[in-house]
Amino acid sequence: MKLGTLKHTVDHKPVAGDFAIIEAPVPACPENGVLVRTVHLSLDPYVGSRLRGRHMGEAAPEPMKGAIPGAIVGQVIESRVPSLKEGDWVQSMEGGWQEVCALTAEHVRKIDPSVAPLAAHAGVLGMPGLTAWSGITQLAKVGAGDTVLVDAAAGPVGGTVGQIARIKGADRVVGIAGGPEKCALVTDTYGFDACIDYKAEGWKDRLAEALPDGLSVFFENVSADMAMLALTHARIYARGVLCGLVDAYHTETQSQHPLNAGLIIGKRAQLSGLVVYDFYPRWDEYIAEAAPWITSGQLKFAEDRAAGLEEAPALFERLMNGKNKGKAVVTVAPESV
């Protein structure tokens, strides 16, 4: 089978040439788990950080041997546990860049293939969607009267943040994204009220204009500086979710991500750190709530799809440079065999 690995250790923002697709033996089915044929592979920014050993203390894969980490959606082809049987559809954060994954049962979540397109379980119903739901419904508790600002709004977290905020009753949803094409996705597909292109001149003035009554909630995906910019537009008692600091994933020096405590006090702001791992036990609850939104058309998503593991390195490089258009998903094998 094919397996995607690092050619060498990396200490830079990964590029396509850092990866190798090699032949590896099909693993044996673990005693307390399953073998899964990988169908959809999710590419996510945190993996870029993890390949450099910078993510939550987790180790980078061994070059020319270990699979690149990545969430997968796939189908059980062999099982040694009673809870899972051949043919079941599953999602796992522990799959990785490989055509067949050996997974212990605790790392596998069974999914219902009828509730939504299977690839959605890599994005809007996957970890990015769960992240958005956790921040909006469990931490910021968005409801009627809220004005919500989110950056990286064209991405699968940011785009879902705004849409769930709207579903939960927010009055106004504003995004920040890079370039007119992404901004169009945010307003035209995701239905945000406005999206500010941070690459355009005068964008900070545009942001102020888009928030005439300030914001009551911000969801931070990019940096401490952006969080502080959001806070300058905050009404008092605003809630902020600190989720990602992707701007610093590949900086040469580790940032202190400075937030201004004086501004937080002055605004009586409430800031919450979000790590989506904590909400994995509530994944099924999220899907039960969100799948009908997809069916009804209230929750939209965009995908940047590649076909075949060989295409993963190039798509990953695009992701690292923000050039993907929607959730980066590699369809490793056809859904039906």
Added chain:
Amino acid sequence: MKLGTLKHTVDHKPVAGDFAIIEAPVPACPENGVLVRTVHLSLDPYVGSRLRGRHMGEAAPEPMKGAIPGAIVGQVIESRVPSLKEGDWVQSMEGGWQEVCALTAEHVRKIDPSVAPLAAHAGVLGMPGLTAWSGITQLAKVGAGDTVLVDAAAGPVGGTVGQIARIKGADRVVGIAGGPEKCALVTDTYGFDACIDYKAEGWKDRLAEALPDGLSVFFENVSADMAMLALTHARIYARGVLCGLVDAYHTETQSQHPLNAGLIIGKRAQLSGLVVYDFYPRWDEYIAEAAPWITSGQLKFAEDRAAGLEEAPALFERLMNGKNKGKAVVTVAPESV
């Protein structure tokens, strides 16, 4: 009557020589308010900041004319509103350094002189106590299982924070204060489990030892750096109340008070900015809850008392340098006339 004012504008940490006690005419009773004879005058750190025009956008008093701002406890001597009558005891944040205060009714809160010593309404039942209660019960929502850390723990805010935390069920309460005398007050009078002297060598190791299972709540009175030190000892999901940044009240350059967003996320911390003004409408509720704690001996307080307005400048200078021992209160006139 006597009135305390600035001799000149100040752009340094105020010293006794910056103040003048002058003779001023007794003001007239406002149409919509009362005249109050000042009995107890509260001296508070925020006033030092305000005298430099640095507090919440509020103006400094006019030199040789306007009274130094300060909360007072006093007795109505003339009233033009039906809600207040001669002889009523009142508290006001708008009193100031003067023997008689002219106050509009909206700035006056009637107090019951029987629930606690009158001077307590300047400290433990006054703004410092309300600050502590708001942060512990309304923001951090301290209860059983919590370990609480607070700095400036010998002061009226910090000391009350720890005691209310204990009353609300906290398992362990740790303070930080400057010098053995203050630390003894914190442990022996306020009953904290431990108090770390930040002026002693190796104090950061002592702090770690005092928090063997980490903290679940911290209440920050001093600086962003201290908040980050607290966060390094935080369990995940810790709650932090950002209340005061007194270390920067008198720095030459305005600080950015940097908090590390990465650490906040990693700890899944929840930080809340606290401005006590917001809780003024709940003052009577606080007193109703806290006065019985004073009677029962669960809530202790210490005072550094001076007698006569002439003594206010020297006590204020001691306060600015952290040399006060307990709540700084000037008893301007006897309680009974």
